[in-house]
Amino acid sequence: MSKIISRLDRIEKMEREGIIKLRSDAEKGALNSVANLWALSLRNLAIIDFVKKNDVIAFRSQMREASLLKLGLFDRFDKGEKVAASYVSLLSYKFLFMALAAGDLDLAKKLASKIGGRPVDCEDRLSRFDITFGSALKFFVLDDKELMEVWAKKLAELHPAETISGLSGYIEVFQNYLNNNQQGVVAGFSEIIKGHKKLSVGKNIFANTMDELVCVWGLGMMNLLRARGYKIQSNDSLIPEILVV
């Protein structure tokens, strides 16, 4: 299977043309149906613009715009508009990473305050991994160490079959952050990169996605930790130093 970089031009064309259609659909009243897909498209374009043109501003603005679209879905759902319940589930932790990758901690906090604790988050709908990982990240962003610890513990205690071994670096970072262990956090990042590479091949979750090119989750995590005073640096091109805030 070819790497995604070999078909970047085709994907870019698809995304640029597609986003025009979605914008038009949104203007005609279909915003609540298309906003989520539109956000995913913006995420792809952010990475394409960075990889092809080294455009940091475009990367951050599109990641930010994607997170804002998600936040809008939460706002309109809470106002009673017809928004699919799955759009406002804990799975939105993935958009927290986008806001963090954009370097917009305030936006990440706004989004974090919205996600979680809804009926759609129950175990019938989301996996135990998504619930625990999403909750731990939510409280990490909100700087609520007490609740973060509760969820990070549950996350670490998941049965191996319920978790994803390639993401163990994030769990390591959560735990070392809670223990104020700077060295442990740095070691956790090495694990994040190692795991990300593993998950970017074969049939794994980041294979054949834009995440083959930039580790958006790791970048978001690094921006958050730097904002919290941790002195960490990227030593891998998957988290380009130029993108770190």
Add this chain to the structure above:
Amino acid sequence: MDSFEGNSSDPASLHKYAYCWDNPASNYDPSGHLTLGEISTSTAIGSGLSWGFFGALSGAVTTYRHNGNQLGWNVAGNAAIGGAVGFAGGFFLGPLPPTAWTTGGGPWMLALLSGIAANGAVQEYQAGYADLAVLDAAFAVAPFMLTYRELSIKFEGYIESTLTAAGKGVIGEEAAAKAFARAGYESLKCRLSSNNGPDGVFVKYNADGTISDLVVAESKYAANGYARLSTTKTMGQQMSWEWIDANINLMRMSADPEVAQTGDLLFLNRDVIARKVNVVDQWGVNRWNTVTLPQD
């Protein structure tokens, strides 16, 4: 309530509590989407033609052999009679749902047809026509061989006991593909390299080439016919809109251009996508609209 989102070009289909265009007396809707006219006319003609072909062939070959391997008007006449009888049988019996053959008088009807063919085989054999006897014997067992998945009474538990989980899944996908094909939908390639994603994407076009319906389908197998949509590890519940969007995104980035094209078609028509789930039980019976879809 009708889970079908409706077709914007047909306002009657948009009503959530209407069944079969508000005309259930003359329309039958096993899929929850299609009228009897859409489903069974093509099936009736198709099965009529295929039964008719074999009826004509049987009439012609049998007469030819009894005629001392000589052609004649009686060969043509019996071929025509065989074709007409076969077409009529196929036209009326072909569109019947599988349950018609597995319940009530269905199994008896099959046994009767099989018995007639078996009797013919014995008579041909005794008359010295071994080849015709083989042909009749084949007709005697054909209904059971060809419809073994549907004929639960004769093959009770076949699916449950002999197929792997993957094989059971394929049966559900095949049933969905057949139902959509009968109703004039085109099946689009959608399988991701990770083997994830929806089980089927089906599109139907209007005469002017615009999209009439675009359906994302998920197929299930459950021995008792009651299935649930799975919760995936990192993409939420199957058939939720979040899950569908994530899969559209993955399809568009696929290395397979056909899959990428399907993803883009879904992307560009996101606001008209309908969702359907079918379940095949251990008897091979396919049902639609028995699984509750994640909330809109």
